[in-house]
Amino acid sequence: MTLTSTPPTGAAGRTAAQSAPRARFVDLLAAEWIKMWSLRSTAWTIAVGTLAIVGFNVFTAYDDYSNWPSWGAEQRADFLPNWAMLDSFTDAALLCLMLIASAMGSLSVVGEYSTGQIRTTFTVVPARSAVMAAKVVVVTVVSTGLGLLAAGGSFWATQAILSGRDAGLSLSDAGVLPALASCVLAAPVAALVGMAVGTVIRASAATMGTSFALLLLVPMGVSDDHHASAVIDHTLPYSAWARLMQVAEKPAHFPWSTAGAWTVYAVWAVVAAVITIFAVQRRDQ
Template sequence: MSGTVRALRAEWTKLRSVRSTPLALLALLGLLLLMTVASASGSEFSYGGPDAYDGVSFAHRTTGDDQGTYTARVAAQRDSHAWAKAGLLLKDGTASGSSYAALMVTPGHGVRMMADGKHELTAGGEDTDAPVWLRLRRDGARVTGYVSRDGRAWHRVGTLTASGLPAAAEAGVFVTSPERAVEKRTGPTQVTAHPEPTVGRAVFDHVYFPDAQAGWRHTDVVQPPEANAPPPDAVAPAGTFHRAATRITLTGSGDLGGLGMGGVGDGPGIDLVKQSLDDGIQLAALAVIALGVLSVTSEYRTGTVRTTFTASPARGRVLAAKAVVLGATVFAVGLVGSVAAFLLARPYQRENGFRPPLFDDPSLTDPGSVRAVVGSAAFLALIAVLSLGVGALLRRTVPAVVLMFVTVVVLPIVASTTSITLDEVVGSATPVAGMAIQQTRQLIDDATTPWAGFAVLCLYVAVVLGAAQWRLTRRDA
């Protein structure tokens, strides 16, 4: 153990005494932060769509006054979209955009309650998908939602105000299912998307509207087209309504809610955390490569490596100590830089349109953000150690630096301008696959998953260090 401690202490003394070390670490921080500012300030997003959607397939009856309780069970719901909606709806007539209160179940996001496209509540507990019982209790403009798994024990969702509901409102059940963005990679860095309608379907039973008047009617509440908008590529079919005894079956397309509510206006395929770190970390890798190579080739150039091996004959231990000291140093500095880059990028991103409700507002304490920030520092540390290993194998500065630059910098640039296949191979099977650790959401142009990509980089480091140790201990013995 004492030999290991002496080796670590010796390598730390050498690393911090080399003139190029502080310069490389300062360059790491400078390049990382400068590129972060340039990238974040140069990215912009603007939204030109509607602030609210109100398009549903609505089976309804007219209520008698502004007091009442309305109950139905969503017995089954088609998983046409994670944000497809089926449930109870109280509405001022059947025109799109009129005042409403709704309680609904979704295939992918549980039970939600909304009012007027401005307010939203989320049900807790385990009542998250069909079959589920829903209940709305109206008291004037205030509407309270309840949810139950068995129709006996009810859980209160909350109370919302639909200020425009008349006494004689329309009460019923509804179905809607939003468009799905079908994405396609048209180039290494190009992704196109076109909207494709989806059709929701739900079966309701135990429908109980005690104070409703007249019979059941069906209306397709249609969202008005946007001004100057091009005609859609495909038009959703009209909704259908079928009633048999106590069961109602509805189909329909559209959406219900306001921006940031019920999936309306979900931001496009952009990973804000990765965006804040990616370009800066790639540029900072240049300084890290130089530091890693020079930490070992400088000793061969000056001949001091003989003194090192005389003082510590266990050459494998020396190489391991170099790797540990170099990796720990770069990780510590890289972590400071990654945290600063994340915090520095967010104000620029918000100012340039990447803000709620269209986009999440990632926090440094989010699990995904923590992994991305710490992982970025670990990526730089592993690239430094990989460069050290390449330097130990080649023992000449220029060839080792060129090889690492080509692998980590040039090859990804060439791949991103050549073909999708080459871009995917480079992004998943070379050391730059480790950059995937920054991903907080899986996008169509991601070549691999975070931990799989990071494992690829670790494998390269292990193989190169193993080869370097073999040369030190066997070939040079």
């Protein structure tokens, strides 16, 4: 009789895992894309959020359209071009966009931690940073799409209304495209911040509160009337958006450049992405 030895189950599992092909990054992107769109809330959030944002802006533009006949020549002249641009994307619209985008970003991470699915994900794909990098790419693409829908729809609708008073702007006007780009890109910046906070905190309520404070509450509590506070103010995404929405220069206590505002956007996005990708390396799961 010939005896054959059977390797232990654990060894067999390790052998099988070692022989299996490693997941390509494109496969991770596909998996994260499916995860994102398998949630019905994703499509509904984008649809309802876009309608709400466009609605905020249309209401403001129509209000100015209605009041236009009662305005004097000076007030009408002051309206163009900055206030006409702000009608296309109001503070309330930005607030709504950042809240929606940051929630999408944070839930893409916190959702898996709360269900325990993240353990399965990291077991199947031990390269944690690659998994999180795929999440960053997918969330950035989806949130940018949200920004495009919200900003594009708002600009088209509001300027169509204002054109009835010959007060509308067009894409060819100076400064309009960069201003619109700042509205679009506010969404992925907020989404990446939400992801970074979610990766560090891993609790839904605390993540939402912290993201909201960083993106919106802190700018409300910081003034640019003094140099020290202006320095802080000029490092915040909300303030960068407000600067980029100035189609024409206007007086300020401590003026700063559009290049500086774009740099703020870039730094927040890059730092948030780095935290999301590499913070998981030092966590227990």
